Amino acid sequence: MANHSHDSAHHLGHVVPVSVFTKVLGALLVLTVITVAAAQVDLGKWNIVGALVIASFKASLVIWFFMHGAYENKIIWTYVIIPFILLAIMISGVFTDDPFRAKPRPVGAAGQMEPVTEKAPAHSAHH
Numbered sequence: 001m002a003n004h005s006h007d008s009a010h011h012l013g014h015v016v017p018v019s020v021f022t023k024v025l026g027a028l029l030v031l032t033v034i035t036v037a038a039a040q041v042d043l044g045k046w047n048i049v050g051a052l053v054i055a056s057f058k059a060s061l062v063i064w065f066f067m068h069g070a071y072e073n074k075i076i077w078t079y080v081i082i083p084f085i086l087l088a089i090m091i092s093g094v095f096t097d098d099p100f101r102a103k104p105r106p107v108g109a110a111g112q113m114e115p116v117t118e119k120a121p122a123h124s125a126h127h
Helices: 018-037 048-067 072-100
Strands: none
Touching: 018 048, 048 072
């Protein structure tokens, strides 16, 4: 029978003090309060940017500490970072496309689109 007593410490993994988890929990709660406060402020199109930045910080804390990402090797981080890069590309595509979209026409009282009509010039050639 093999002696596993010398290997047992290596199989336990890393030990993180409870204080680290408590601090991360506190940071997540503070960021949640900031998220709620930021939702009360009207920044126009920048609201979504602010919400995504705060959410990214929260997700990073969860990955780094609760999922023990700080202790993983570089190849694992490649698989963690690639989806974030793809998400950033997709979101930037939405933001670069938005200014070039046609503005919606107003809806009339009956729920139908109002026709687009050209207004006559103020000074008409016909009297």
